[in-house]
Amino acid sequence: MPASYTSELAQELAPDVLARFLRYVQIDTQSRRERTSSPSTPGQLDLGRLLVEELREAGLDDARLDENGYVVATLPGTSDGAGEGRAIGLIAHMDTSPDAPGHGVEPIVHLKYDGGVLSLPRAGTVLDPAAMPELAGKAGHDIVTSSGDTLLGADDKAGVAEIMAGVAHLAAHPELPRPTLRIGFTPDEEIGEGATLFDIPSFGARCAYTLDGSDLGELQDETFSALEVILTVHGVAVHPGWAVGKLVNALRLAAQIVAALPSDTLTPETTTGREGFIHPHEITGDAAQAQVRFILRDFDDDALERHRALLERTAKEVLASEPRARVEIDVREQYRNMRRFLTSMPEVTAAAEAAIRAEGIEPIRQPIRGGTDGSRLSEMGLPTPNIFTGGHEYHSVREWASLQEMAAAAAVVVRLAEVWSRDGDG
Numbered sequence: 244m245p246a247s248y249t250s251e252l253a254q255e256l257a258p259d260v261l262a263r264f265l266r267y268v269q270i271d272t273q274s275r276r277e278r279t280s281s282p283s284t285p286g287q288l289d290l291g292r293l294l295v296e297e298l299r300e301a302g303l304d305d306a307r308l309d310e311n312g313y314v315v316a317t318l319p320g321t322s323d324g325a326g327e328g329r330a331i332g333l334i335a336h337m338d339t340s341p342d343a344p345g346h347g348v349e350p351i352v353h354l355k356y357d358g359g360v361l362s363l364p365r366a367g368t369v370l371d372p373a374a375m376p377e378l379a380g381k382a383g384h385d386i387v388t389s390s391g392d393t394l395l396g397a398d399d400k401a402g403v404a405e406i407m408a409g410v411a412h413l414a415a416h417p418e419l420p421r422p423t424l425r426i427g428f429t430p431d432e433e434i435g436e437g438a439t440l441f442d443i444p445s446f447g448a449r450c451a452y453t454l455d456g457s458d459l460g461e462l463q464d465e466t467f468s469a470l471e472v473i474l475t476v477h478g479v480a481v482h483p484g485w486a487v488g489k490l491v492n493a494l495r496l497a498a499q500i501v502a503a504l505p506s507d508t509l510t511p512e513t514t515t516g517r518e519g520f521i522h523p524h525e526i527t528g529d530a531a532q533a534q535v536r537f538i539l540r541d542f543d544d545d546a547l548e549r550h551r552a553l554l555e556r557t558a559k560e561v562l563a564s565e566p567r568a569r570v571e572i573d574v575r576e577q578y579r580n581m582r583r584f585l586t587s588m589p590e591v592t593a594a595a596e597a598a599i600r601a602e603g604i605e606p607i608r609q610p611i612r613g614g615t616d617g618s619r620l621s622e623m624g625l626p627t628p629n630i631f632t633g634g635h636e637y638h639s640v641r642e643w644a645s646l647q648e649m650a651a652a653a654a655v656v657v658r659l660a661e662v663w664s665r666d667g668d669g
């Protein structure tokens with residue numbers, strides 16, 4: 244076995260993972276922020292239909308694409324597995340990010356990567372290991388990239404391909420004990436809607452795992468808690484030639500509020516690890532009315548509440564100098580740190596840890612400075628930590644994935660089934 248594979252099983256699964264991955268990334272499934280239907284774009288249904296077909300070929304006869312664009316399927320458990328009523332879910336998202344071009348993806352496989360600079364054929368895109376510490380360690384791996392002018396779509400088609408390959412392997416090997424597995428492929432995760440129409444009762448799993456992480460060994464049971472705050476300032480617009488004593492410039496007041504917020508702390512560009520932030524990301528409007536959109540993030544819900552209070556206080560203080568102006572503050576909850584929903588079921592994360600170890604990998608436990616489908620699914624009642632996929636540099640034309648790491652993730656799917664069939668009564 245070449246040293247770059249984590250196990251014989253991973254090596255055995257690799258050709259299937261790669262073939263599926265290359266098929267899936269060539270379908271344009273980019274989601275769109277202004278969503279009027281689910282899914283937001285028809286390409287996601289094309290991938291959904293292909294996955295249903297492939298799931299049925301693998302023997303998952305109930306595979307179907309539901310009316311909202313979710314793919315669901317069941318692999319029944321073996322009699323020595325944990326059996327019915329104790330189903331375990333496996334989830335990945337089918338859409339790709341709207342933040343980089345996603346149409347016409349032409350994947351390139353760089354066999355036995357030599358550890359040097361990878362120059363892609365289009366747009367002068369270069370992957371330089373000097374600037375990418377994760378890539379630097381992958382000499383000898385087979386690296387998949389785009390051709391340089393699109394994203395690759397490893398986020399999250401690596402996860403989709405790994406679940407597909409792992410489940411197909413289990414279906415073909417009934418001698419391997421397993422619990423009932425429920426498969427769910429979601430649309431529109433990248434626009435924050437992956438969990439919105441997920442039918443948890445009919446999914447019927449006691450817990451689930453998203454395969455939507457990155458580095459080999461990552462296991463995440465903690466995400467940010469997230470608020471969106473939309474601040475609307477109403478001023479008084481007048482012809483600027485006759486404005487003396489009358490004009491109240493909403494745009495200027497909005498800018499003053501942003502300027503009055505901390506800038507050397509509590510921002511995404513000055514925080515790491517467990518620190519949260521207040522991030523103004525869009526300002527629009529005119530003298531009459533201006534709007535600032537913020538995202539607020541923290542791992543701790545009380546700290547998040549303090550960030551919200553600070554923002555409101557700052558806005559009100561700025562406005563206090565101008566009684567003719569008015570501010571509206573609209574706070575929307577986006578998702579919650581999944582940790583508190585997972586602490587009551589420690590066996591869920593423990594099983595993933597055991598599966599990763601069984602693959603010969605040391606689990607890496609780090610909180611995610613972001614959210615996943617699992618953040619909202621956990622809050623909605625389906626505890627769902629996140630597992631690595633082997634994809635890197637997401638949402639960019641430099642996105643890449645290691646075949647050896649993708650194969651390791653597919654092997655973790657197989658090992659997870661084994662762990663749950665053993666400990667399923669826990």
Ligand SMILES: [Zn+2]
Nearest residue numbers: 336398399455
């Ligand atoms: Zn993702």
